[in-house]
Amino acid sequence: MFNQEELKEIENLKSRYETSQSALLPVLWMVQEKEGWISNDSIAKVAKVLDISYEHILGVVTFYTMFNKKKTGKIHLQICTNVSCTLRGGYELFKYISEKLGINNKETTEDGMFTIEEVECLGSCATAPMLQVNNKDYYENMSIEKADELIEHFKNHINEHLKQ
Amino acid sequence: MTKIILKDIPDFDKIEVYEDNGGYTALRKALLEMTPDEVTEEVKRSNLRGRGGACFPTGLKWTFMPKGKDKPKYLCCNGDESEPGSFKDREIFEKNPHQFIEGVLLANYAMGIKTAYVYIRGEYYKWINILEEKLQEAYKKGYIGNNILGTGFSTDIYIHRGAGAYICGEESALMNSIEGKRGYPRVKPPFPAQNGLWGNPTTINNIETLANIPEIINNGGEWFSKIGEPKHPGTLLFGVSGHVNKPGVYELETGTPLIKIINEYCGGVTGGKDIKMVIPGGSSMPPLTKEEVMSVKMDNESLKAIGSSIGTAGVIVMNEDTDLVKILIKIAHFYYHESCGQCTPCREGTGWLLRMLKRIDEGKGRIEDLDLLINVSENIEGNTVCALGDAAAWPVKWTIRKFRSEFEKKIPASPVTPEVKNKVHSLRHSEEPVKN
Numbered sequence A: 001m002f003n004q005e006e007l008k009e010i011e012n013l014k015s016r017y018e019t020s021q022s023a024l025l026p027v028l029w030m031v032q033e034k035e036g037w038i039s040n041d042s043i044a045k046v047a048k049v050l051d052i053s054y055e056h057i058l059g060v061v062t063f064y065t066m067f068n069k070k071k072t073g074k075i076h077l078q079i080c081t082n083v084s085c086t087l088r089g090g091y092e093l094f095k096y097i098s099e100k101l102g103i104n105n106k107e108t109t110e111d112g113m114f115t116i117e118e119v120e121c122l123g124s125c126a127t128a129p130m131l132q133v134n135n136k137d138y139y140e141n142m143s144i145e146k147a148d149e150l151i152e153h154f155k156n157h158i159n160e161h162l163k164q
Numbered sequence B: 001m002t003k004i005i006l007k008d009i010p011d012f013d014k015i016e017v018y019e020d021n022g023g024y025t026a027l028r029k030a031l032l033e034m035t036p037d038e039v040t041e042e043v044k045r046s047n048l049r050g051r052g053g054a055c056f057p058t059g060l061k062w063t064f065m066p067k068g069k070d071k072p073k074y075l076c077c078n079g080d081e082s083e084p085g086s087f088k089d090r091e092i093f094e095k096n097p098h099q100f101i102e103g104v105l106l107a108n109y110a111m112g113i114k115t116a117y118v119y120i121r122g123e124y125y126k127w128i129n130i131l132e133e134k135l136q137e138a139y140k141k142g143y144i145g146n147n148i149l150g151t152g153f154s155t156d157i158y159i160h161r162g163a164g165a166y167i168c169g170e171e172s173a174l175m176n177s178i179e180g181k182r183g184y185p186r187v188k189p190p191f192p193a194q195n196g197l198w199g200n201p202t203t204i205n206n207i208e209t210l211a212n213i214p215e216i217i218n219n220g221g222e223w224f225s226k227i228g229e230p231k232h233p234g235t236l237l238f239g240v241s242g243h244v245n246k247p248g249v250y251e252l253e254t255g256t257p258l259i260k261i262i263n264e265y266c267g268g269v270t271g272g273k274d275i276k277m278v279i280p281g282g283s284s285m286p287p288l289t290k291e292e293v294m295s296v297k298m299d300n301e302s303l304k305a306i307g308s309s310i311g312t313a314g315v316i317v318m319n320e321d322t323d324l325v326k327i328l329i330k331i332a333h334f335y336y337h338e339s340c341g342q343c344t345p346c347r348e349g350t351g352w353l354l355r356m357l358k359r360i361d362e363g364k365g366r367i368e369d370l371d372l373l374i375n376v377s378e379n380i381e382g383n384t385v386c387a388l389g390d391a392a393a394w395p396v397k398w399t400i401r402k403f404r405s406e407f408e409k410k411i412p413a414s415p416v417t418p419e420v421k422n423k424v425h426s427l428r429h430s431e432e433p434v435k436n
């Protein structure tokens, strides 16, 4: 269930729109930020608080690619391989990280640390190649060396990173 | 070069600096000295055209909104920015957020709107936070909220975060997304100005479009209409990426020659190579050949004249070594992935295009596939609820039309049967004339 503070925030979100259903995307974001993904239980919870059907929410969650339908690793590396990034080595970057971590697209390492995903253009084409981490931070002007450093950094400072 | 949005003033994103340099004076002027209709008139006079891709005249769009207060009216500011090769609106959030906010306030005043939503793509987490902070600053200073500047005019601005769906940049899908639904485009008519958000009158404008408004009110529509190309005046934020030495966002007048953008502003093609192909305005726009790049000016009319469009002014430069089949696969994959699935020609057609292109890339293509690709494209084009279908079809159709030999190179030679001969008009692989 949502705690008092969260319920207050949901009321605040609802007040911005004509219908409470309109608060669905922001509420789903709240859930995902807290739990890392959107489980069936969470969907039921949201259905109750916004008074809309479970099926409707399932339809919405499955439509938008940023909502995780299953748990990802602690660090979700989203590597752009669209045109401008490909022209500047985005695909090689993806391949390299994939081989280094020994996982394919949308897979998670056995220790639950990393998930990798090939994603479409993230609006960072002038600073290609690039990747995003956990739907948040952009790492731009990447290279193989920088990817090595970044992965080392996450391994060593995982807790600090997750606290942010 | 005139700069309207990305001015060279340090810390211009800070509200104090913005105010010290004339920020929020347009709002003051409009609220205290102008009627809402006068604001719209000024925008009409400026000839400003939408920067979201379709180039629709902004002032005219605003006049479609009904007058009166019997129904709530809404403004949706489109910051979905998901067309590959586009990254300009993000620059506005970062470098000049208050001018955009002031533009929203002016639009709301002109159309009698009490609530605006800024729809920003979910991946732009950082820029959503930046804009949220700037909105709070403006609320604190009394530019947004109740009784703005003591004039009795009240309006609110909220951010709505998307969640990874290109289609939500299409205006009616965007409204569905705000309503908490799947981002399915709506059938038009009815148009948003009659029946938009929750069935109420709604206007949708791009972020860059709105960021132009304060300077139009400050300096007059006529001033703006004289910058750049008369039919498509003002400046554009060109986002240049790919094989250039200095990729980035450049604010330049409309009508700037493309080759000048590439060579002078962006420092030329990387490694001093030759140009093979340039996409002028985001990945859905028909690409240009080197010859076209050498002479075209960057405004909508000039590009229209050679069969392309300005789109989002996202310029993607590709050098002579680029494998165009692989690039087109990326583009086709994008539209296949992003099709919302409502319309059969788009949902199925994008998959066909992708599979055929992959087959060609794997060396298993047949020469008649090239005409088939064009045929499938033409059967998607114009046959869908929204323009995503066109966006998927154009790059395939035009890349093959303009760069056919690049594709033929990957197709293994095979005996050409009379049946095939009837289907294709390029018979590079036939060794002997085919007998019927």
Ligand SMILES: Cc1cc2nc3c(=O)[nH]c(=O)nc-3n(C[C@H](O)[C@H](O)[C@H](O)COP(=O)(O)O)c2cc1C
Binding pocket: B049, B050, B051, B052, B053, B054, B055, B056, B058, B078, B079, B080, B081, B082, B083, B166, B167, B168, B169, B170, B171, B172, B204, B205, B206, B207, B209, B210, B386, B387, B388, B391
């Ligand atoms: C598939 C598709 C995606 C679109 N994406 C965007 C977008 O990301 N940003 C945008 O401003 N307009 C986008 N548009 C255009 C909008 O529908 C709309 O025309 C535009 O936001 C209007 O603003 P303007 O008149 O200021 O240009 C898209 C259109 C289509 C068909």
Ligand code: FES
Binding pocket: A080, A081, A082, A083, A084, A085, A086, A090, A120, A121, A122, A123, A124, A125, A128, A130, B084, B085, B086
């Ligand atoms: S192509 Fe990778 S960010 Fe645009």
